[in-house]
Amino acid sequence: MKAKDLTILVAIIGIVLMMVIPIPTWLLDVLLIINISTALMILLISMNTKDALDFSIFPAMLLITTLFRLALNISTTRNILQYGEAGHVVATFGNWVAGGEIAIGFVVFLILVVVQFIVITKGSERVAEVGARFTLDAMPGKQMSIDADLNAGLINEQQARERRQKIEREADFYGSMDGASKFVKGDAIASIIILLINLIGGFVIGMAIHGMPFGESLSTFSVLTIGDGLVSQIPALLISTAAGLIVTRAASEGNLAYDVTNQMFRYPKLLYIVAGTITLLGIGTPIGMLSTLPLAGLLVIAGYRMQNTLAKRQLQEEQMEEEQQIEEVRSPESVISLLQVDPIEFEFGYGLIPLADTQQGGDLLDRIIMIRRQCALELGLVVPVIRIRDNIQLKPNEYVIKIKGNTVARGELLLNHYLAMSPGFDDDSVIGIETTEPAFGLPAIWIDEVTKERAELSGYTVVDPPSVVATHLTEIIKRHAHELIGRQETKTLVENVRETYPALVDELIPSILSFGDVQKVLAKLLREKISIRDMVTIFETLADHGVYSKDPDILTEYVRQALSRQITQQFSQNNDTMKVITVGPSLEKKIAESVQQSDQGSYLALDPIATQTIYQKLNEQVSKQIQSGYQPIVLASPTIRMYLRQIVERTMQDIPVLSYSELEPSVEVQSIGVVNL
Structure with missing residues (x-):
């Protein structure tokens, strides 16, 4: 056993012996000074701790100091009753506080007892009780929070273990404080009882045993009683205050002095x-x-x-922040931050700042939120956060849309104007600045507020600049949705499905397909603007057919067939008829004969002349259907659909190519054109 451990044991045993062994007055004076010094030290430590656990030994110290104080009370009571004195410390406190007036001394002492017992002790006891209850009630939630951070990779196993230990220590500490606060309450009650014993017993013993006159006995034992009470109550008051400070300290960044000066x-x-x-x-x-x-x-x-x-x-x-930013730019690691590429960026010239400035009435941010919601409903895709910034290198009224750092679209706006698109016939009275609608490339004009009402009466479609931007941005996102879904985004979608269909996800990933395989299928669906919102059907189909083939093109065809109802409703008119351009037998035979097989899968090997001929024939039929007012839809057999799509998407990306197996039997298919070689 170490020397300091032996010292603590001897001190505890000495406190117990003080209760039964008489102590000389000179030693009693030293012990009383030690009692006051210890109480003052505990108070200062409690004021300088940042966290209650920094002074976790406080409940035990509360018991030890209370026991020490009671032992001193017993020793001073023995000396007062036996010898009519209790040392210089007790006499000094009694004469100093009483000041020659015994009544004043009693009043001061009673006030100290009331303050400690009713105010500080009672409040500390209640706070400790509530703190222990709340700490225990919050333990399950804190444990779940630690497990969630650990599963998310925000902390490691060692950090999680340390946090759990801290939670356990907090629960033990506040539970101990709840019990230890009862020691302070009992000490206050005991001090009142000892006061009465010293006063009444000393007065009787002084006259009966020591032969003192009535006035001398009353004066002597009153002063000693007051002195003894003050010597014990002042350290008790300090300890009670320390207990109150410990249990009332909330989360802070410093000690009590720091918090007071920085908050008050x-x-x-x-x-x-x-x-x-x-x-x-x-x-x-x-x-x-x-x-x-x-x-x-x-x-x-x-x-x-x-x-x-x-x-x-x-x-x-501010200067330190600027210096820190300069140091970060100078540091070699600062280049790494420049490698980050935002998925979607919207940059605009300084003339379009009012669109994004809410103080100037701009609602672009709100519109972007609605765009993300719309894409989630229509495509089943969680669109990444769109980075919005101004760019002085652009023209004042120009904006650009970037996908992964590359410009994919641009346009110009005229604020305080409206974009008017003709219904098919022009009205000479509607005059404006000629332009092109950026989302669909339609001819349009910019008109002012005065011309707006006239244009609407003439059948023009009139939209404001924020709507033009929102429509353009929505179409760009839909057109490039397949580029926005990667493996990380796929994992997020998979985890969302796992919450309600864990058995399906566990069967599919990773035993049958990997995240990369699933991502390729989802990207191919989005490339043709097929919604992936019905993830359960998609995963069911991949689980059924993924055991036979890992080719993403073949798996995509199976998924499209499983989504036949969705595809039919998306492209049919009134859900009962569909006007299509069918692929003739000669073209189907030519494409089927040009399919080549390899170790990496199948691919289409057409000569340039045949490819150009297919373009021309298909373009003729598409133009006729557009002139007739119908949406061009190409219908082919399931065996060649994906190969025909590879040909069509090079020049006519927005033309859907469907197969017979992707249509519901209830829809009526009307062929209004045939493509043959």
Whole structure:
């Protein structure tokens, strides 16, 4: 056993022996001074701790100091009753507080007892009880939070273990404080009982045993009783205050002095209000300016100095932040941040800043939120956060849309104007600036507020600049949706399905397909604007056919067939008829004969002349269908659909290519054109 451990054991045993062994007055004086010093040290430590667990030994110290104080009370009581004295410390406290008036001494002592027992001890006991209850109730939630951070990779196993240990220590600490606070309450009650014993017993013993006169006995034992009570109550009051500070400290960044100076004096202007109030109190009441003006002046000076200090501190923080940014730019690691590429960016010239500035009435941010919601409903895709920034290199009214750092679209807007698109016939009275609608490439004109009503009466489609941007951005996202879904985004979608269909996901990934295989299929569906919102059907189909083939093209065809109802409703008119351009037998035979097989899968090997001929024939039929007012849809057999799509998407990306197996039997298919070689 170490020497310090042996010292603590001997001290505890010595405290117990003090209760039964008489102690000389000189040693009693030393022990009383030690008691006061220990209580003061505990109070200072409790004021300088940042966390309650930094002083986790406090409940045990509370018991030890209470036991030590009771042992001293017994020793002083023995000396008072036996010898009529209890040392210089007790006598000094009694004479100093009483000041020759015994009644005053009793009143002061009783006030100290009331303050400790009713105010501090009672409050500390209640706070400790509530703190223990809340800590225990919060343990399951804190444990779940730690497990969630651990599963998400935000912390490692060692950090999780340390957090769990801290939670357990907090529960043990507040539970111990709840019990230890009862020691302080019992000590306050015991001090009152000891006071009565010393006073009544000493008065009787003084006259009966020591032969003192009535007045001398009353004076002697009253002073000693008051002194003994104060010597024990002052350390008890300090310990009770320390207990209250420990259990009432909330989460903070520093000790008590730091929190007080940084939170109580954070608003120096409020000191001016207090100073003005005190000055008015001195002017309007009999208190007088002599008592209030000096304090008001001190408050004004303190507020002024604090305001200057806060201004200097803020300036220093700004300078330090600028220096830190400069150091980050100079550091070799700063280049890494430049490698980050945003999935979607929207940049605009300075003339279009009012679109994004909410203070100027811009609602672009709200519209982008709606765009993300719309894409989630229509495509089943969670669109990444769109980065919005101004770019002085652009023209004032120009904007560009970037996908992964590359410009994919641009346009120009005229604020305070409206974009009007003709219904098919022009009205000469509608005059404006000719332009092109950016989303679909339609001819349009920019008109002013005066011409807007006339254009609407003439059948023009009139939209404001924010709607033009929102429509353009929506179409770009839909057109490039397949580029926005990667393996990480696929994993997010998979985890969302796992919450409700865990068996399906566990069967599919990773035993049958990997995240990369699933991502390729989803990207191919989005490339043709097929919604992936019905993830359950998609995963069911992949689980059924993924055991036979890992080719993403073949798996995509199976998934499209499983989504036949969705595809039919998407492209049919009124859900009962569909006007299509069919692929003739000669073209189907040519494509089927040009399919080549390899180790990496099948591919289409057409000569350039045949490819060009297919383009021309198909373009003729598409133009006829557009002139007739119908949406061009190409219908082919399931065996060649994906190969025909590879030909069509090179020049006519927006033309859907469907197969017979992707249509519901209830829909009526009407062929209004045939493509043959």
